[in-house]
Amino acid sequence: MKKYTATQKIGLALVLMIVGVTLVGLFYTPYDPNKMNGLSKNMAPCLEHPFGTDNFGRDILSRVMDGAKTTFIIASATVLIGAVVGTIIGAITGYFGGVVDECLMRFNDVVASIPSILLALLVVSILGVGKYKIIVALGIIFIPSFARVTRSEFVAQRQLDYVKNARLMGASHLRIIFLHIMPNTLPILLPSLAIGFNNAVLAEASMSYLGLGVQPPDPSLGRMLSDAQSFLMTAPWYCLAPGFTIILTVLGFSLLVER
Amino acid sequence: MKYLMKKTITLILTLLTVTFLTFIAFEVIPGDSATLSLGTDATPEQIEALREQLGYNKPVLVRYKDWLCDAVKGDFGTSMNYNLPVGQLIKERLPVTITLAVLSILLTVVCAVPLGIVTTRKEHSRAEGIHQFFIHLGMAIPPFFLGILITFIFGLTLRWFVPGTELSFSENPSQFIYYMIYPAIAVAVPKVAMMTKFLRSSIKRQLGLDYVRTAYSKGGTNRHVMYRHVLKNALIPVITFFAMIVAEVFAGSIVVEQVFNLPGLGRLLVTAIGNRDYPIVQAIVLYIAALVILMNFIVDVLYQYIDPRVKAE
Numbered sequence: 001m002k003k004y005t006a007t008q009k010i011g012l013a014l015v016l017m018i019v020g021v022t023l024v025g026l027f028y029t030p031y032d033p034n035k036m037n038g039l040s041k042n043m044a045p046c047l048e049h050p051f052g053t054d055n056f057g058r059d060i061l062s063r064v065m066d067g068a069k070t071t072f073i074i075a076s077a078t079v080l081i082g083a084v085v086g087t088i089i090g091a092i093t094g095y096f097g098g099v100v101d102e103c104l105m106r107f108n109d110v111v112a113s114i115p116s117i118l119l120a121l122l123v124v125s126i127l128g129v130g131k132y133k134i135i136v137a138l139g140i141i142f143i144p145s146f147a148r149v150t151r152s153e154f155v156a157q158r159q160l161d162y163v164k165n166a167r168l169m170g171a172s173h174l175r176i177i178f179l180h181i182m183p184n185t186l187p188i189l190l191p192s193l194a195i196g197f198n199n200a201v202l203a204e205a206s207m208s209y210l211g212l213g214v215q216p217p218d219p220s221l222g223r224m225l226s227d228a229q230s231f232l233m234t235a236p237w238y239c240l241a242p243g244f245t246i247i248l249t250v251l252g253f254s255l256l257v258e259r
Numbered sequence: 260m261k262y263l264m265k266k267t268i269t270l271i272l273t274l275l276t277v278t279f280l281t282f283i284a285f286e287v288i289p290g291d292s293a294t295l296s297l298g299t300d301a302t303p304e305q306i307e308a309l310r311e312q313l314g315y316n317k318p319v320l321v322r323y324k325d326w327l328c329d330a331v332k333g334d335f336g337t338s339m340n341y342n343l344p345v346g347q348l349i350k351e352r353l354p355v356t357i358t359l360a361v362l363s364i365l366l367t368v369v370c371a372v373p374l375g376i377v378t379t380r381k382e383h384s385r386a387e388g389i390h391q392f393f394i395h396l397g398m399a400i401p402p403f404f405l406g407i408l409i410t411f412i413f414g415l416t417l418r419w420f421v422p423g424t425e426l427s428f429s430e431n432p433s434q435f436i437y438y439m440i441y442p443a444i445a446v447a448v449p450k451v452a453m454m455t456k457f458l459r460s461s462i463k464r465q466l467g468l469d470y471v472r473t474a475y476s477k478g479g480t481n482r483h484v485m486y487r488h489v490l491k492n493a494l495i496p497v498i499t500f501f502a503m504i505v506a507e508v509f510a511g512s513i514v515v516e517q518v519f520n521l522p523g524l525g526r527l528l529v530t531a532i533g534n535r536d537y538p539i540v541q542a543i544v545l546y547i548a549a550l551v552i553l554m555n556f557i558v559d560v561l562y563q564y565i566d567p568r569v570k571a572e
Contacts, residue, residue, distance in 0.1 A: 007388050007395075110280075114544070114547075115507065115513075116510060121544075122281070122540065122544050123284075124532065125531075125540045206401065210529050211533070212533075225407060229518070232407065232411050232415060236411055236415075239404070243408070247400055248399075254398060255395050258395065
C-alpha cells in the first residue's frame, strides 16, 4: 500500500464525506426536498434547518442532498459516455496509427479549440434542454479529451517489447488492445476520470445555472444557485450550501488524484 | 517561412472545419426557419415559396458556400426574434465581452506569474501542501458562484459597486472598466490557479536541469538563478498554455455575464438558445471559436520567435 500525502488524505476525506451524504440522500432526507411550507420562508440556518430554508420554505439541506444526487448522476453518466467512447477511439487510432489516426487527431484539435461550454451550449441548442439531453451534450464534448489521453498512452505502449511478444504468441489485435495494453493505461486513465468528473460537475452546474440544464422541479445545484441569487438581499445563506457542495466535491476529487 | 506556411494552412483548415461543423449542426434539426416563422397555419404552398426565397432548396454544400461567403463579410442573416441583422446585434455586444475577457486575462497573468515564482522557491517546505491546497481550491470554485459571492460581499454589503447597473463603454469608459473588474475577478480566479499550477510544474522541471546546477556552482544566488536563467525557459511552455486560458476565459465569461447582468455575447447567446434563434447561436459560436483559433495561431507564430528551437524541428 503506498503512502498518501496529507493533501490526498484531505481529498479522500472530502470525497468520502460528500459521497456519503449523497448516498444517505438517496434513501433519507430530513424533509421532503420539494415540500413547500408557507410558514418557514427564507429562514436563516437554525437547528431544525441547518442550512436554512428557501423562498418557498423548502429545507435547503434536503434540497442540496437531492440536487447533489442529480448532479452526480449526470456527471457520472457524462464521464461514462466520454470515457467509453473516447477510450475506444483513442485506443484503436493510437494502436493502428495511419491516416485515420492523423485525421481524427486533427479533428480533435479543432474541437479542442472551441471552449467546451460553448460546444455544450451548441449541442443543447440543437437537442433542447432537459436532464438526458444535457448528459448527451456533455458526454459528446468529453469524448475528445479521453481519446487524446488514451491515444498518447497507446502510441507510447505499442512499441514496447511486451506488445511484440504478445503479437509473436499469436494474440489478435483486439486482444492486445483490450487485455494487454488497456490495463497498463489505467494509472493515467483513472486520474483523468476524476478530472473529467470534476469538469462535468462544473459544466452541469454552469448549464443548470444558465437555465439550460436540469429543469425544475428536479433540484440541481446550479439551478439552486440561480434561484439563490434573486434572494441575495433577504437570504444570503441560500447560495452557500449548494455553492460549497460543488467546491468541496471538485476540491476533494482533484486533491485525491494529485500526484 | 515554411513553419509559417504550415501554421497558416492549419489555421485555414481549422476555420473551415469549425464553420462547417457549426453550419451542418443546424442542418440536422427537424423543421427549418420557414416553417418556424410562418407557424402551423401556413399552407404548404406558402412554406414552399418562403423556402425558395430563403434558398433552402439548394444543395447543402452550395448553401454552406453562400453562408460562409456572407459570414466572412459579417452578414450572419437576420435574427428571427429581434428582427435585426445578427451582425449588428453582435457588434453592439462585442465590446462588453472583449473588455471582460481582456481584463480577466490581464488579471490572470499579473497574479499567476508572481504566485508561481514565489510559491516554487522553497521546495520540500511545509508550505508546499498549503500551496497545493489553495491552488486546487481556486480551481474548484465555479466562476458563477464566485460572482454571486462577489456581488454579495462587494456589491450588497460593502457597496463598492451597484450590482446590475447598465453601463456602456462609449458613455463612461472609466466607470465601465471599474464595474467590469468585479466580473473579471470572478472569471480570473480559477484561471489564476490553473496557470500558477502549470508555471510551478514548469519551473520545477527546469530546476532539475544541469544548467541550473552550473549556474549555482558559478556562485549564483537563488534570485539570480531564478530570474536570469530559470524563468526564461520556464515561461516558454506557459505561452502555449496561455492559449488554452484564453479559450477558458471566454467560456467563463459566458456564464459570468449572466451573474452580473452584463449585456455581452454570453447573455445574447443564452437568450437566443432559449428562443431557438439559431442564426444568433450559429454566429456567436463562430465568433468565439474564430477568436480562440486566431489567438492560438498568433501564439504559435510568436512561439517560434521566442523559442528558436521550435523552428529547427
